[in-house]
Amino acid sequence: MHLSEILTHLGEERQNYFNAVSPPIIQSSNFAFSSLEDCRQAFSDELAHHIYTRGNNPTVEILRKKVAALEGAEDALVVASGAAATAMAVIANVKTGSHIVCVQNPYSWTKHLLEDFLPRFGVGHTFVDATETAEIAAAIRPNTTVLYLESPNTMTFELQDLKACAALARKHGLVSIIDNSNCSPIFQQPILHGIDIVIHTGTKYLNGHSDVVNGVICGSKSMIKKIFEQEIMTLGNIISPHDAWLILRGLRTLELRVKRSFESGLKIAQWLETHPKVDKVLFPFLPSFPQYELAKKQMTGCAGLITVFVKADRIGQVEAFFGKLKRFLLAVSWGGHESLIVPMAAFYNVPGRDNPPYPFTLVRIYIGLEDPDWLIEDLAQALEVL
Numbered sequence: 393m394h395l396s397e398i399l400t401h402l403g404e405e406r407q408n409y410f411n412a413v414s415p416p417i418i419q420s421s422n423f424a425f426s427s428l429e430d431c432r433q434a435f436s437d438e439l440a441h442h443i444y445t446r447g448n449n450p451t452v453e454i455l456r457k458k459v460a461a462l463e464g465a466e467d468a469l470v471v472a473s474g475a476a477a478t479a480m481a482v483i484a485n486v487k488t489g490s491h492i493v494c495v496q497n498p499y500s501w502t503k504h505l506l507e508d509f510l511p512r513f514g515v516g517h518t519f520v521d522a523t524e525t526a527e528i529a530a531a532i533r534p535n536t537t538v539l540y541l542e543s544p545n546t547m548t549f550e551l552q553d554l555k556a557c558a559a560l561a562r563k564h565g566l567v568s569i570i571d572n573s574n575c576s577p578i579f580q581q582p583i584l585h586g587i588d589i590v591i592h593t594g595t596k597y598l599n600g601h602s603d604v605v606n607g608v609i610c611g612s613k614s615m616i617k618k619i620f621e622q623e624i625m626t627l628g629n630i631i632s633p634h635d636a637w638l639i640l641r642g643l644r645t646l647e648l649r650v651k652r653s654f655e656s657g658l659k660i661a662q663w664l665e666t667h668p669k670v671d672k673v674l675f676p677f678l679p680s681f682p683q684y685e686l687a688k689k690q691m692t693g694c695a696g697l698i699t700v701f702v703k704a705d706r707i708g709q710v711e712a713f714f715g716k717l718k719r720f721l722l723a724v725s726w727g728g729h730e731s732l733i734v735p736m737a738a739f740y741n742v743p744g745r746d747n748p749p750y751p752f753t754l755v756r757i758y759i760g761l762e763d764p765d766w767l768i769e770d771l772a773q774a775l776e777v778l
């Protein structure tokens with residue numbers, strides 16, 4: 393289906409609501425039946441009917457249809473956060489005694505799920521350098537049930553060869569799951585490469601306006617039904633109809649936003665790479681990126697996220713550079729309209745916390761929708777202090 397059809401029309405039954413162009417927010421916890429027979433019918437398949445908003449709400453359902461189509465998946469669920477999407481997809485495919493193979497240094501709360509939460513229920517894991525598919529193969533045990541991927545990875549953007557990973561998972565009977573938040577479905581569709589489940593933090597690009605926290609899970613009809621009936625209905629992990637409506641509004645401009653963010657990101661990454669005060673720049677579409685060829689093979693773009701190592705011997709120098717910036721906000725998250733910066737130095741010397749495993753010269757920049765030249769001007773004047 394054409395991307396424009398998905399973003400503009402799919403799932404929208406306008407004749408049912410006065411031909412309104414924007415769908416209604418069906419702010420109702422429950423739905424009445426016209427007969428006992430209708431009621432019986434609905435209870436036979438809660439995901440396909442409207443009974444109760446912890447299950448299937450009509451506004452959320454429009455969003456589910458669009459998100460599934462964006463990923464080329466049969467079905468999708470929308471949940472309370474990206475972290476919840478990861479947890480639901482993983483928990484649905486493990487039991488006591490299971491083992492998970494996961495990429496090294498995944499998103500921080502994915503790491504917590506595997507390191508601190510699942511061991512309480514007897515589920516083990518191995519983190520591997522998944523830039524080499526052979527490393528994944530070597531970590532698979534007889535009790536491994538899940539292969540968890542994140543490509544590009546958080547912070548340093550390592551990629552996994554999705555076709556090879558999908559084939560490996562199939563061969564060993566594992567469920568393959570990927571966090572596809574960085575590329576968004578505009579630049580990478582892992583299901584087309586054979587991956588089983590795609591999750592996103594919809595907080596980032598899908599919603600794109602820094603005003604809703606949510607997550608999505610995409611997969612086959614049977615996998616989505618399984619997760620819905622067990623994890624979603626039992627743990628009550630849903631979003632409100634109002635939040636679903638805001639995300640629908642965000643999706644109208646998804647293609648425009650991610651392309652702008654990528655193109656500006658590439659321009660700024662190229663500029664940073666030639667700057668004398670910069671040691672190294674990581675961005676998957678720079679020819680200097682170690683997996684540039686794989687990036688071009690399986691992605692058509694990437695997030696406007698850039699990791700920069702500035703030239704500094706002391707943490708105070710990074711602080712001075714940071715203090716000069718005027719057009720970037722210091723904030724976590726990314727994928728919104730606004731450009732952000734998070735210097736690793738902010739995580740150094742935090743009371744009660746170990747220093748991070750990255751040098752203090754690392755600075756993560758997110759490029760939003762502003763004019764890239766206007767952002768470069770700001771970076772240029774701030775880099776002068778180094």
Ligand SMILES: *Cc1c(COP(=O)(O)O)cnc(C)c1O
Pocket residue numbers: 473474475476499546571573574592593594595596605606607725
């Ligand atoms: C932010 C983020 C998440 C978590 O999403 P939330 O909506 O904040 O729970 C997961 N994966 C990646 C890559 C992220 O950047």
